[in-house]
Amino acid sequence: MARKAAAFGASAAVLAAMAAGLVASPAQAATSAAAGKAGTATAAKSTKSGKVSVTTPKVSSKDYQGSCPVNLRFSSRISVPVKGKTELAYRWLHGDGSKGKVQVVKLKGHGTKSVTVKESVTFKGEVKGWEAVQVLGPKKVTSKKGYFSVSCADQGGRNDGDDRSGVRTDKDVSVSARAWASPSSYEGACTPGDKIDFTGLISVNHPTWVRYRWILNGEVADHGKVKVWNKRKVGFGISPRHSQRGWAQLEIVGPDDALSNRAYYKVWCKDSTPAPAVKVSATNLVTATNHNGCKVGAHATVSATGAARVQYTWAVNGESVAKGESLFAGSGSKTVELSEQALTGEAAKGGKITLTVTGPNNNDSITQSYAACEAPKPTASVSSVSVTNTRTDMCKDNRGPGVDFSATLHSTGPTTVRYYWVVNGVKDVNVLERQVNGDLAVTWGVGGTQNSKETKGTIELVVVSPNAASSGVANYSATCPKADA
Incomplete structure (x- = not known):
């Protein structure tokens, strides 16, 4: 009824460590008896100009046997793409779960630079473990684990029940x-x-x-x-x-x-019963016609009652246009999309989109119509307002000069443009209308300011349909001419 147990992990402490070569942190290496079966992280990541990579640490004596304490030396090479100035940040990882101090190396130049990092660790007792290097910047990359073991020879009075110092009583x-x-x-x-x-x-x-x-x-x-x-x-x-x-x-x-x-x-x-056959289905198909450019797209829901590999095919008016695949770890639903497809000829007048799904035990499909393409509705825009004339006749009545303005309305097709003028931040009159097909110049004017030799302020033309648009606010200023001496 019982099976033989395995230890869940073993650990050992490193009592002293010194850095060698480039600066490296002290370690508390040690480890687990099961560490050799553990997975390792990817040892290279891309940057814009290349990859950051780090080699598996090498140890001066991978399977040491002899007198203890013993000093083992670990080394690894890190390659970094450099463009100008780059800071390399890394640390040593130890089998007992501890992490060394973060070290930073400043690199200059261009191209790939390689840096060898080293660590020296003293072990006073038997241990099986590993060391790894983790790069933290410019990209996070962790090397594969470099495994090692230390087996200490008998040292008078020592037995495998003793602690590291060789002195212990119950x-x-x-x-x-x-x-x-x-x-x-x-x-x-x-x-x-x-x-x-x-x-x-x-x-x-x-x-x-x-x-x-x-x-x-x-x-x-x-x-x-x-x-x-x-x-x-x-x-x-x-x-x-x-x-x-x-x-x-x-x-x-x-x-x-x-x-x-x-x-x-x-x-x-409980008695086990065969799992029901996995079924796949396609539901909730929605189509969307993009009238700007005459294109059609769609999305739908693909479902499975259990773990399955589901393949699907999109068809427009019976012609296959796209295929895909979705993996299900268990029962569930996913949304799949058909990217916009250009419509030409009869297809531009409307049609049907079909999604077909295929699973391990069945097929299913769903069809939905799509709308015909329509010509896009005309839109309107307006140029900035400019001063076209200054009327100085008003200066005789002790008023500032009158000012006339002009702006150009533009439409992408025949349409009615509704607009109004704003003078000094105030809507000047009710909304005006003009039939526009292309460009049309419109004008406006303001009278002189009472008891002043100068007329100044701001002017703007605001379009309210077929869409909102504005000329932007423009400043204007006009002054009566000086009387002859």
Whole structure:
């Protein structure tokens, strides 16, 4: 019923480190016994002028065996595209989850520059681990992991139950344990494979080797021995073949005695039934005619009742114009779009768009009509207003001169343009109308200012239909001529 457990991870502390070559941070490297199976991040990213890349760190002695402490040296090369001035920011990553101090290197010039970064780490005890380099700028890139191991030769009085200093007694080591089940309750088909996993957390006050065993419903189900620096997880799992409930407990048998809480679980086995066949469908087809340029586009909903690869085809008036594919991890719906297609000939007078979807077990389609293209409605615009004449006859009546203005209305086709003039920020008259097909000049004028030799202010022409437009506000100023002496 039980399967042999594997440790969830191992960790070790690095007690001292020094930088070598370019500045590098101290490390607390260490690691997990399962670290060798972990995935790594992509080691290159594009910039506008090239790629940032970083090599897998190399170690001076990948599988060291001999006396401890030992100093291992790590190095990696970072390549960066440089255009002018560029700052390279990076840090070392360690197998125990810790991160080194961020280091910055300033680069100048053009083209790809390479920088070798180094780190020196001292290990005082046995360890399996990895080191990696993470570039933070100008692009974030993480190298692959460079794995290493340290195996220390016997040093008088030392045994694999000793801590790193070689001096330990049972009295100065304290061990505690906690356990839990995941999931604590299972309901479903009881087929081969783990259904309940038990995890135990071992905590120590001093680094030490710990011997433990798992008790399942009163009987030993698994056992092991791990090195614990501070905290470490261990575990095992069961695959019940019948409904049951029970508990598991993590027992520490050395160098200290400790017993975790009971992690309770229950399993309810049910007969499995074949999953229903996945069905696909196409719904909610909407078409849209773009009269500006006579084009048509569409969007619709593609659905699946389970995990499936769905292929779809768009057709306009029975002719295939686009194809696509959508992946479903489970049941759900997605929106698919047909980009605008140019319409010519009879198709410009209207027609139909069809979406056909194909799944692993069925096909489905949906059709919707689209509207005929219409000529775009004319639009209007107006030029800036200019002063065309100054009337000085008003100066004889102790008034400033009159001022005449002109602006040009423009339309993209035959249409009625409605507009009004604004003088000194105030609408001067009611809305005027003109039939315009192309360009049409319109004029306006203002009288002289009473008891003044000068007439000045602002003028604007505002179009209200077939669309809104404005000439913009223009300043004007006119002065009566000086009388002859």
